[in-house]
Amino acid sequence: MSDIRDEQDAHEFRAEALSLWRITFSPLIWAVYFTVSYGTAAVVCAKGGAGAVALLRLGIGIGTLIALALILWLAWGAWRQWDMPRDREWENDAGTSEDRHQFLGHAAFLLAVISFIGVVYVSLPVLLIGSCG
Amino acid sequence: MRLMLICLSFLALSACEGRQSVLSPAGRDAQDVLSLIWVMFGGAVLLWLLLAAIFVYVTRVEPREMPRRWGEMLIVGGGVIFPVILLGALLTYSLPMMKPQREADPGLKVHITAEQWWWRVDYELPDGSRVTSANELRLPTGRRTGLVLNAHKVIHAFWVPALGGKVDMIPGRETYLSFFPEEPGVYRGQCAEFCGASHALMAFETVVMTPEDFAEWLTAEAEAATAPASGEAVRGAQVFTREGCGACHSVRGTPAVGQVGPDLTHVGSRKSIGAGILNGSEEDFAQFIAHTESLKPEVAMPSYNHIAPEDLRALVAYLKGLT
Numbered sequence: 001m002s003d004i005r006d007e008q009d010a011h012e013f014r015a016e017a018l019s020l021w022r023i024t025f026s027p028l029i030w031a032v033y034f035t036v037s038y039g040t041a042a043v044v045c046a047k048g049g050a051g052a053v054a055l056l057r058l059g060i061g062i063g064t065l066i067a068l069a070l071i072l073w074l075a076w077g078a079w080r081q082w083d084m085p086r087d088r089e090w091e092n093d094a095g096t097s098e099d100r101h102q103f104l105g106h107a108a109f110l111l112a113v114i115s116f117i118g119v120v121y122v123s124l125p126v127l128l129i130g131s132c133g
Numbered sequence: 134m135r136l137m138l139i140c141l142s143f144l145a146l147s148a149c150e151g152r153q154s155v156l157s158p159a160g161r162d163a164q165d166v167l168s169l170i171w172v173m174f175g176g177a178v179l180l181w182l183l184l185a186a187i188f189v190y191v192t193r194v195e196p197r198e199m200p201r202r203w204g205e206m207l208i209v210g211g212g213v214i215f216p217v218i219l220l221g222a223l224l225t226y227s228l229p230m231m232k233p234q235r236e237a238d239p240g241l242k243v244h245i246t247a248e249q250w251w252w253r254v255d256y257e258l259p260d261g262s263r264v265t266s267a268n269e270l271r272l273p274t275g276r277r278t279g280l281v282l283n284a285h286k287v288i289h290a291f292w293v294p295a296l297g298g299k300v301d302m303i304p305g306r307e308t309y310l311s312f313f314p315e316e317p318g319v320y321r322g323q324c325a326e327f328c329g330a331s332h333a334l335m336a337f338e339t340v341v342m343t344p345e346d347f348a349e350w351l352t353a354e355a356e357a358a359t360a361p362a363s364g365e366a367v368r369g370a371q372v373f374t375r376e377g378c379g380a381c382h383s384v385r386g387t388p389a390v391g392q393v394g395p396d397l398t399h400v401g402s403r404k405s406i407g408a409g410i411l412n413g414s415e416e417d418f419a420q421f422i423a424h425t426e427s428l429k430p431e432v433a434m435p436s437y438n439h440i441a442p443e444d445l446r447a448l449v450a451y452l453k454g455l456t
Binding site: 113121124125128130131132 | 213220228229232235
């Protein structure tokens with residue numbers, strides 16, 4: 001009996017440990033996207049030739065789409081984990097394993113939202129300026 | 134009493150007009166900055182009114198508890214969706230303004246280096262040659278001029294409010310700014326980053342001219358100095374040599390080739406003396422030469438208060454003749 005219980009606990013802990021990691025994924029994508037796009041733009045603008053800027057814009061455009069798609073996918077997973085529309089529970093502060101699980105979903109979802117907005121704002125100069133200015 | 138205070142505050146506003154003001158733009162870039170200011174200010178006022186209205190509504194008009202649904206909508210709508218759209222719109226409005234600032238070919242380029250506490254100004258001609266001047270910037274209307282900024286020892290900042298934004302000048306690192314002036318006139322620029330004892334005394338005049346006038350001026354500025362015309366000016370040139378002025382100052386076409394201080398080749402035609410602190414009359418020249426250290430604390434040039442009054446007059450005649 002107690003063995004089964006321990007095993008369940010261990011399994012649950014592994015799942016929660018993973019979703020604890022998962023809340024960092026969207027901000028991490030945002031950070032990597034920010035660093036790579038600004039870094040590449042700086043290097044290409046300093047060293048690239050005439051056609052390089054068009055290629056750079058295309059590359060950053062594709063990178064933006066990939067980053068947004070990944071964040072959307074993470075957001076969808078987090079939204080389901082939060083499970084808000086079913087129980088209309090915004091806060092999960094009961095200290096039960098279910099609440100812990102849903103709280104981590106909630107946090108991951110909010111971080112995904114802000115990362116999505118961050119990526120969109122970071123990409124705006126590529127759309128609106130379009131040169132090495 | 135309150136009315137009087139309000140009236141007095143309008144008096145303070147009148148100081149915002151003029152040749153060193155973002156509220157009196159004389160070029161495209163300054164116009165952009167002003168538009169941004171008004172849009173941001175107007176938006177902030179609207180937002181404040183909206184929030185005040187909501188506050189009055191929930192505390193006075195309808196102080197009951199709101200349905201949960203409304204509260205959720207207010208938080209998600211007012212806290213997430215509305216600011217995201219508003220900030221997105223502001224970014225979309227303001228980002229394209231940066232584009233003309235960095236046009237690939239600005240035509241004329243001017244290299245400006247900040248010293249303590251004056252400005253080295255070099256006009257780069259299309260053939261790559263340089264025309265050196267100091268403490269005054271001249272720009273043509275109707276086209277973009279690039280300003281390549283640098284500093285010698287400490288950080289300064291370049292700012293001509295009537296013409297555009299403000300950019301730091303950093304030793305060992307070039308920064309860039311460009312202006313598209315539209316109205317001829319004389320506008321005041323100012324160092325906008327604390328740079329030592331005489332920071333507040335580090336200014337300059339920016340003269341915006343029509344393209345024809347500018348071309349004529351630049352040709353004249355590229356020439357060597359005019360030889361002293363009067364007997365007094367000839368004697369002044371001797372005083373200039375005797376006092377060793379040429380060790381620090383350049384006067385092209387003469388043995389004076391110093392690079393420590395401002396170039397004086399055409400100092401007589403400048404609108405100011407001492408980097409924007411005095412007007413450039415004979416009296417101002419004499420004051421600046423004799424009382425440099427009190428007029429500009431800690432500056433490298435010593436006060437030449439030992440020069441006899443008639444020698445000083447001759448020296449001023451020589452310098453004023455360098456047009």
